[in-house]
Amino acid sequence: MRRIMIWMGWAVLAVVLLVASGLLLADHLTPRASGAASTTLPLQAAQTPIDRELAPYLATRPGQTAATLLHDGLDAFAVRAASARIAGRSLDLQYYMWHDDLVGHLLAREVYAAAERGVRVRLLIDDINTKGLDPALLALDAHPNIEVRLYNPFRNRSGVWRLLEMVQRFFSVNHRMHNKAWIVDGRLAVVGGRNIGDEYFDASSRVNFRDLDMLLAGPAVADASGIFDAFWNSSAAVPIAALNPQTPQALHALAARLASDSALPGARDYLRRVAASPSAQRLVNHELSAHWSASIVVASDPPLKFRSSDRDSWLQHRLIAHLDGAHREVLLISPYFVPGTNGTATLVGLAHAGAQVGVITNSLAANDVPAVHSGYERYRRKLLEGGVHLFEIRRNGPKPNQGLFGSSGASLHTKAFVIDGERGFVGSFNIDPRSANLNTEMGVLFADAGLAQDLRQEYLRLAAPALSYQVRRAPDGSLQWLDRSSQPPRVLDHEPDAGWWLRATTRVMSWLPIESQL
Known part of the structure; x- marks a missing residue:
């Protein structure tokens, strides 16, 4: 046993030295x-x-x-x-x-x-x-x-x-x-x-x-x-x-x-x-009608975002500015949704101010990265208590072989939002810490009622009973998933279409300090 502990100690030291050398020599190691x-x-x-x-x-x-x-x-x-x-x-x-x-x-x-x-x-x-x-x-x-x-x-x-x-x-x-x-x-x-x-x-x-x-x-x-x-x-x-x-x-x-x-x-x-x-x-054949607008821009994070401390140049800053200006309605679509403490407070604040706030994301069974779902479930109850409407995409098709950190089984990949039926965003930005702080992201920001209406219709299509479960709070405060595809609607008291092992391991992951990487 002592020998095993010694070898484990040497292994940990080797990893620490390896990572430390990377930190000290990063500029020389990078091609x-x-x-x-x-x-x-x-x-x-x-x-x-x-x-x-x-x-x-x-x-x-x-x-x-x-x-x-x-x-x-x-x-x-x-x-x-x-x-x-x-x-x-x-x-x-x-x-x-x-x-x-x-x-x-x-x-x-x-x-x-x-x-x-x-x-x-x-x-x-x-x-x-x-x-x-x-x-x-x-x-x-x-x-x-x-x-x-x-x-x-x-x-x-x-x-x-x-x-x-x-x-x-x-x-x-x-x-x-x-x-x-x-x-x-x-x-x-x-x-x-x-x-x-x-x-x-x-x-x-x-x-x-x-x-x-x-x-x-x-x-x-x-x-x-x-x-x-x-x-x-x-x-x-x-x-x-x-x-x-x-x-x-x-x-x-x-x-x-x-x-x-x-x-x-x-x-x-x-x-x-x-x-x-x-x-x-x-x-x-160029037969589809397009929306014309002078208020359409393509925006992105800077290429060297990880070396930039000027967050004003980050895409996240522009998206937050759009959300802060919302009055009547905020509809979000994000396959990987980990809003964090600040994001949760922003959405709940908008709901308390009278805006209709809705979010569509993947259910656990439909999520190709269950570790991300573990980050989302930390905030689910607070969002519902704060008046935010949550919809989770149903698993689409046969169950894939799904590991803890990824598979090919996600059914939702759209990243978009529409605000007040007037402006919106379509792009690569997930509402999670990785998109906010680690990856570079880009997308289209627009202020056009026609485009906003089209995007709102896509939100409503995804939130419809055939594609999504609605998440709600039960009278005792627990979570329920409403399957509105049947009449009367069927009420589920645990993550739908997900086995007990996946539910259990995802819950355990929600206790780990990994949110910054999600």
Whole structure:
């Protein structure tokens, strides 16, 4: 026993020394940005098909941005694929995750085809989820018209050394780029909550996310391009070629793989579903009406948020200012909802002041990160006591294999709010400490009654009995979940659709001091 204690002591000391060296040498351990600076290519009146179509269209409403909400996954895929096909100048793509799956391959194929036509492609991906993707990313980077950079990357690309680096640089690698943007020719932008992967585009055979993007054309696209340039040229963005040797011969193999993948039965079936979607085709054919407004901006955290003490430049500060100005109604959608003491007080204060305050988040069974749910449940009772209405998304589809810290089973991924039926936000920002303090986030802020009405309708759709449980307090103060899909409504006295072990472990996690990491 004594020998075991000695070995445990040495192990703890080794970890402490490893982390301490990371704190002392962080600037030297972090890979250096070595890419040449570049910026968004200037707009032209008629250089590309998008220029020729949009320039006259936008000229009819100078100073205004056209915006359309993309609720449906097939629509969201169609817009990205179709815009890449008609791109003639540039594709600037910024994502937290790009999966090695059907949708990831189909959209990579569109990006590669655009580069083959001479389109300049800049692809910026957060490095936390790129393990195993280096061969494909390096192959893309080998194309003369494609450059790939990784945000806050690991120096060690695989194996135990990558794990050791994660421990050593814990405090620096804990800061991630959660931004999502698809920018075409500097004319069109898709900004919102979707990463690139099957579950975000209704292509998964298991469980698909309910998510939301906004398609933009007009002055607000320049905001998105400016944000992209700031991240691309920051010291946190490192060319992948500087981290791993290039293998140009792999480009041809990747191109062949992407072409063959698109001919597989699963790909053909998915593309047929996209083609058969009336709303997707209306989007592709520019037949959907957009909301026009001069009060639409794309905003983001600074690229080096983790080194900035000026919180006024953080996205959180702008979102709080919007909430503070609420009078009648505040409707929030956040899959990961950990409001904290201050956030809870703000929402309860708004309810006490007479505003209708509602929140939609994931139920425990639907949450892909139960540890986050443990942070949420600490505040659930206080929110209900304070007059806040809570709705929890029902688990959608078969139960996935769910661990304590993640699975593929979340059914809600939308991050948005609408205030007083007049203004709102759609983006990547969760109402939790990680979005507030650790990750960089971005999204669209707007003040337009038409967009607000569309977003309010999405809130009401998600809060409807078919999709959500309503949480309420019982007469004895305990919590109840109301299943309004049956008549009469069924009352549940514990977390619905979740087994006792998951409920118990989540409760235990709620006692741990991990909220700052959620």
